[in-house]
Every structure is written in C-alpha cells, then in structure tokens.
Amino acid sequence: MGQITLEKVTKRFGDVEVIPPLDLTIEDGEFCVFVGPSGCGKSTLLRLIAGLEDITSGVIGIDGNDASRTPPAKRGLAMVFQSYALYPHMSVRKNIAFPMKMAGVPQDEQARRIDSAAKALNLTDYLDRRPGQLSGGQRQRVAIGRAIVREPAAFLFDEPLSNLDAALRVGMRLEISELHERLKTTMIYVTHDQVEAMTMADKIVVLRAGHIEQVGTPLELYRAPRNLFVAGFIGSPKMNLIEGDAARQHDAATIGVRPEHIDVVDDGPWQGKVGVAEHLGSDTFLHVHGTGLADIVTVRATGEVGLRHGDTVSLAPRAEHIHRFDASGLRIA
Amino acid sequence: MATQHSRSAARFMMAPAVILLLGWMLVPLTMTLWFSFRNYFPLRPDRVPGWAGFSNFERFISSSAFWPSVQTTLVIVGGVLVITIVLGVALALLLDQPMWGQGIVRILVIAPFFVMPTVSALVWKNMFMDPTNGLLAHLWRFFGAEPLAWLSEAPTVSIVMIVSWQWLPFATLILLTAVQSLDGEQLEASEMDGASPLSRFYHIILPHLSRAITIVVLIQTIFLLSIFAEIYVTTGGAFGTRTLTYLIFQRVLESQNVGLGSAGGVYAIILANIVAIFLMRIVGKNLDR
Numbered sequence: 001m002g003q004i005t006l007e008k009v010t011k012r013f014g015d016v017e018v019i020p021p022l023d024l025t026i027e028d029g030e031f032c033v034f035v036g037p038s039g040c041g042k043s044t045l046l047r048l049i050a051g052l053e054d055i056t057s058g059v060i061g062i063d064g065n066d067a068s069r070t071p072p073a074k075r076g077l078a079m080v081f082q083s084y085a086l087y088p089h090m091s092v093r094k095n096i097a098f099p100m101k102m103a104g105v106p107q108d109e110q111a112r113r114i115d116s117a118a119k120a121l122n123l124t125d126y127l128d129r130r131p132g133q134l135s136g137g138q139r140q141r142v143a144i145g146r147a148i149v150r151e152p153a154a155f156l157f158d159e160p161l162s163n164l165d166a167a168l169r170v171g172m173r174l175e176i177s178e179l180h181e182r183l184k185t186t187m188i189y190v191t192h193d194q195v196e197a198m199t200m201a202d203k204i205v206v207l208r209a210g211h212i213e214q215v216g217t218p219l220e221l222y223r224a225p226r227n228l229f230v231a232g233f234i235g236s237p238k239m240n241l242i243e244g245d246a247a248r249q250h251d252a253a254t255i256g257v258r259p260e261h262i263d264v265v266d267d268g269p270w271q272g273k274v275g276v277a278e279h280l281g282s283d284t285f286l287h288v289h290g291t292g293l294a295d296i297v298t299v300r301a302t303g304e305v306g307l308r309h310g311d312t313v314s315l316a317p318r319a320e321h322i323h324r325f326d327a328s329g330l331r332i333a
Numbered sequence: 334m335a336t337q338h339s340r341s342a343a344r345f346m347m348a349p350a351v352i353l354l355l356g357w358m359l360v361p362l363t364m365t366l367w368f369s370f371r372n373y374f375p376l377r378p379d380r381v382p383g384w385a386g387f388s389n390f391e392r393f394i395s396s397s398a399f400w401p402s403v404q405t406t407l408v409i410v411g412g413v414l415v416i417t418i419v420l421g422v423a424l425a426l427l428l429d430q431p432m433w434g435q436g437i438v439r440i441l442v443i444a445p446f447f448v449m450p451t452v453s454a455l456v457w458k459n460m461f462m463d464p465t466n467g468l469l470a471h472l473w474r475f476f477g478a479e480p481l482a483w484l485s486e487a488p489t490v491s492i493v494m495i496v497s498w499q500w501l502p503f504a505t506l507i508l509l510t511a512v513q514s515l516d517g518e519q520l521e522a523s524e525m526d527g528a529s530p531l532s533r534f535y536h537i538i539l540p541h542l543s544r545a546i547t548i549v550v551l552i553q554t555i556f557l558l559s560i561f562a563e564i565y566v567t568t569g570g571a572f573g574t575r576t577l578t579y580l581i582f583q584r585v586l587e588s589q590n591v592g593l594g595s596a597g598g599v600y601a602i603i604l605a606n607i608v609a610i611f612l613m614r615i616v617g618k619n620l621d622r
Binding site: 050051052072073077078079081082083085086087088089090098099102103146150 | 522525532536537541
C-alpha cells in the first residue's frame with residue numbers, strides 16, 4: 001500500500017512562495033520521478049511529503065488518510081538522502097538496524113530483516129565495517145538497506161546518484177529499477193538528470209519554479225511535450241527549437257525537431273556548415289552552424305559519418321516528428 | 334642542488350628560534366633538577382647549602398601535606414572537567430539554535446575566557462561569595478536562608494565553581510563548532526527513522542561530539558593541573574585547597590626551601606606526564622576513527 005495524494009499543497013518560506021497550489025496523485029506501486037532544473041522545488045516537494053518541512057496549506061494524503069500534520073516517523077515513508085546520511089560511528093549492521101531499534105522491533109526479527117536486506121543488496125560481507133570504509137556505491141546500498149528494513153509504504157529518494165561517478169551511476173540506476181520491480185513499493189525519486197528520469201520512471205513529473213509543467217509516462221513526454229520547457233528538458237541531446245520563417249511555414253511560432261529526427265540528405269530544405277562533430281561510434285552528433293534557423297542545429301546521425309569540421313551538409317527534418325508550439329509556448333495539437 | 338642549498342639555508346635561518354626555545358625549556362628544567370638534589374636556602378644564612386642526595390624527594394613525598402594535595406588537585410581538575418563538559422554540551426546545543434542576537438550572545442558567552450584568572454577570582458571572592466555583601470549572600474537572604482561563607486565552609490567547591498566559570502567558554506566554543514559541523518541530513522535521517530529528540534542526542538549528536546570532548550579534556554587537564562592564581566587570591570591554600578602546584582609554591586617561597594620545592598616540581602612533571610600519556614592514548618584512539 002502506498003498511494004500518495006497532494007491536494008492544493010502550498011509552501012511558503014516567508015514571503016516567497018516556493019510551491020504554488022499543487023495537485024498530484026502517485027498511485028500505489030508506481031515509480032514516480034520528479035525532474036526539473038535546480039531550484040525548481042522538487043526537493044522541497046519531496047521534503048513536504050516526507051514531513052521534514054511543514055506544508056503551508058493543503059492536504060497530503062497517504063493511503064487515503066490525511067497525513068499533513070503527521071510527524072515524519074509516523075508517515076511510514078523511508079528516505080534515501082543525497083549524502084546518504086549514514087551514521088559514521090555505527091557499523092553497517094547498526095546503521096541498518098537503527099530504525100528498527102527505534103521502533104522497538106524484537107532482536108531476532110531485526111537480525112532476520114538485516115540478513116535479507118544485506119543479501120538483497122550484496123552487503124553481507126560488509127556488515128561489520130563502518131561507512132567510512134565503504135565505497136560510494138556501497139554506502140548508497142547501505143542507505144537503501146536502512147530504508148528497506150522499515151518496510152515503508154513508499155520510498156523517497158533525494159538525488160541519490162548525484163555523488164557517484166558516471167559508471168557507477170548507470171549500475172545503481174539498474175539496481176534501483178530492479179529493486180522496484182521486486183518490491184513493487186511506491187517510489188518517489190527526485191533528480192535533475194533527465195536520463196535517470198526517462199530510464200527509471202513509470203511516471204515523470206516535470207517541475208519548474210514549483211509548478212507542474214507536465215505529468216506523464218516517459219514516452220508520452222518524449223512524443224508530446226506539452227510546452228517548450230518540457231520539449232527542451234526531455235530528450236538528449238536537446239530538441240532543436242526553431243523560430244521565424246521555418247516555423248511560420250508550419251503555422252507555428254516555434255517548431256521543435258529532435259536531433260534524431262533530422263536526416264543528412266543530398267538535397268534537403270536546410271543547409272549549413274558542420275561545426276563540431278562528436279563521433280560516439282554508434283552515433284555521430286553534428287553541430288551545424290549557419291542554417292539561418294537557430295545558432296546551432298544538432299543532428300544525430302546513426303553510425304559513423306564521414307563528415308568533418310567545415311563540411312557543408314544538407315538537412316531534412318521528418319515531417320511527422322515536427323512539434324509545433326504557439327506564441328505562448330504551448331503545444332499545438 | 335638548489336633545493337639542497339635552500340634547505341640548509343632554511344635550517345640556518347631557523348636555528349636562532351629553535352635554540353632560543355630549546356634553551357627556554359632546558360634551562361629551567363635543568364635548574365629544577367639541579368636544585369632538587371641540593372640543600373639551598375638563599376634567604377636563610379643559618380642553613381648550610383650543599384649536596385642533599387635524594388633527601389628532598391623523600392621529605393617532599395613523606396610530608397603529611399603531599400597526598401592530600403594530590404587528592405585536591407585531582408578533585409579540582411575532575412570537578413571542573415565534568416562541569417565544563419556537561420554545561421558546555423548543553424550551551425553549545427542551545428547556541429546552535431537560530432535566535433535573535435546570536436552574534437552578541439556568542440561573544441558574551443566567550444567573554445569570561447578573556448578575564449584574567451586573578452581578576453576573576455577577586456571578582457568572585459568579593460562580589461559573589463562574600464558572606465555579608467556578596468550577591469550570593471543577598472540571594473540566600475532573599476529566600477530566608479543563612480548566607481554561606483563560601484570560601485571557608487565550601488572552599489573546594491568554590492574554587493571549582495570559579496575555575497569552571499573561566500573554562501566553560503573554552504569548552505562551549507570547541508563543542509559549538511563540533512555541533513555545527515554535524516551533517517543536518519543525518520539528523521533528518523534519524524528523525525525519519527523514528528528517533529525521539531533524546532535518542533537523537535544520545536545516538537547521533539553525542540557520538541559526533543566525542544572527538545571534540547576528548548580534545549577539551551586533554552587541553553583543559555594540562556592547564557588545570559597548574560591553576561594557581563585562583564587559590565592564591567581566594568583561600569591562600571587554607572581549608573584543604575592546597576594543590577600540588579600550591580604546595581610547591583609554599584615550600585619554595587614560604588619555607589624558603591628551594592631544594593624541597595624543586596623536588597616537588599619534579600614530581601609534578603612526572604604526574605603531568607602520566608596524565609598526558611593516558612590522555613594521548615585515549616585521544617589517539619578517538620582520532621583514529
């Protein structure tokens with residue numbers, strides 16, 4: 001069980017409204033990712049749900065019960081912090097046991113849960129070490145272990161992978177997704193990295209300045225971004241946003257074409273000079289200048305492309321993948 | 334070549350300071366050792382100076398005042414340590430709370446540390462502990478109690494109070510910086526884990542402070558073993574407030590027996606080193622983590 005509902009939730013710090021009235025439902029068992037640029041209020045929103053910050057007005061419901069004024073420990077939620085927040089003077093075993101000790105769980109039950117969590121997270125060999133003797137990824141797993149043993153209604157993750165190096169991040173991403181498949185518990189995950197959001201989420205909530213810009217599955221957001229902000233935020237490399245004559249031809253103030261939806265052809269409507277060409281092997285990202293459309297048009301060509309700096313190319317967008325936006329930045333259906 | 338050259342130049346340049354400091358330490362130490370083996374009475378022409386062997390050491394330790402003075406030293410040091418650390422932790426936690434006028438309050442808390450020991454002892458003796466006009470006497474009378482003659486009725490307690498007042502700011506300051514270095518996410522994590530404020534203090538804050546507490550204990554012990562002015566100004570060593578340091582002072586200046594006092598000084602060096610070795614091992618263990 002772990003359905004979380006927010007109704008007209010607001011948060012003010014003094015005169016500053018950080019979260020304007022906001023409604024959101026996170027279904028039981030869902031993996032929900034809050035994503036947005038830094039300072040968009042996603043962490044604040046998570047802390048409001050956790051109870052670490054008090055909401056100014058509105059209602060937070062957990063499984064249908066009003067939990068707006070419930071202290072954090074009583075909400076049945078477990079949180080994994082960005083810095084992991086492990087207790088440095090306790091062994092891994094004691095760290096994991098801490099929430100159970102506080103809740104007065106019997107010793108043998110504690111031992112059983114620690115064992116199963118350690119097995120699930122590959123920590124069995126490290127139980128008697130201190131956090132200082134562990135690597136970043138292992139610390140991360142201890143933090144998750146400490147959350148799991150509480151058997152919470154939902155897990156809250158606050159940018160848990162941002163302190164790890166790139167290779168480890170990909171590995172932990174998979175582990176967390178795997179964990180979600182196994183536990184089927186509600187998870188709320190905050191990140192500024194849209195790749196993490198796209199790869200892990202059942203539902204993505206895109207936030208900007210405390211507002212929800214769009215809610216949907218990763219592919220919904222990719223296929224039909226509701227406005228220019230979501231269009232520019234979701235997808236890597238970024239969508240090309242083009243204004244002016246080229247947009248007017250499509251009856252729009254702005255059109256957006258993703259780099260993967262532009263082909264290098266012999267005779268296309270757009271011409272330009274290749275600036276930097278990034279050869280990844282599987283793909284080549286071409287940064288094309290001087291098209292008269294935008295400063296740089298990014299093109300993703302599949303495979304190895306024999307284009308170099310200074311070459312002239314001709315580009316053709318795929319008509320069925322052109323996103324159109326009106327003057328206020330909203331999507332034209 | 335150039336590095337070699339500048340290294341020896343550096344040694345040459347540092348030499349005066351090193352030699353001065355070495356002399357500063359070695360001359361008094363050697364003189365103390367020398368006098369401790371001598372019969373030496375500079376202001377008493379009736380006594381013959383000369384070699385004394387170990388008789389000074391024997392006399393100092395067999396004197397009826399020796400063991401009580403060691404005991405008093407330990408009671409005062411221990412009492413001050415307990416008071417400053419317990420109150421220091423409490424004050425540090427209080428001062429860490431956001432409040433109006435934080436900067437000024439923090440400066441006020443540190444202020445007693447800037448008062449010279451002689452001055453603070455005089456202020457306590459005359460303004461607080463005086464049995465007729467002291468502030469505490471007025472307080473006692475206000476509640477209808479008989480005012481206490483602090484320095485004669487509870488002399489050791491009084492001295493512990495005065496010295497604690499002086500050293501509390503130091504403990505508070507060190508512990509406050511330690512409290513401030515505690516990661517806020519750890520406290521939040523423990524809050525989510527269901528820890529009450531009391532168990533948060535016991536399981537998270539106190540272990541975090543353990544290092545700072547060992548450092549406070551170490552530094553304070555070194556300084557507290559040699560407190561003198563507070564005793565000289567208040568009780569003058571009477572009523573069982575004679576510490577080892579004070580006993581040495583009396584032997585040298587009141588009995589004019591420099592040899593006997595020097596022997597006491599050597600004992601004090603040994604005692605301080607025993608305490609220091611103990612503390613260093615504890616600190617080393619705590620700092621390794």
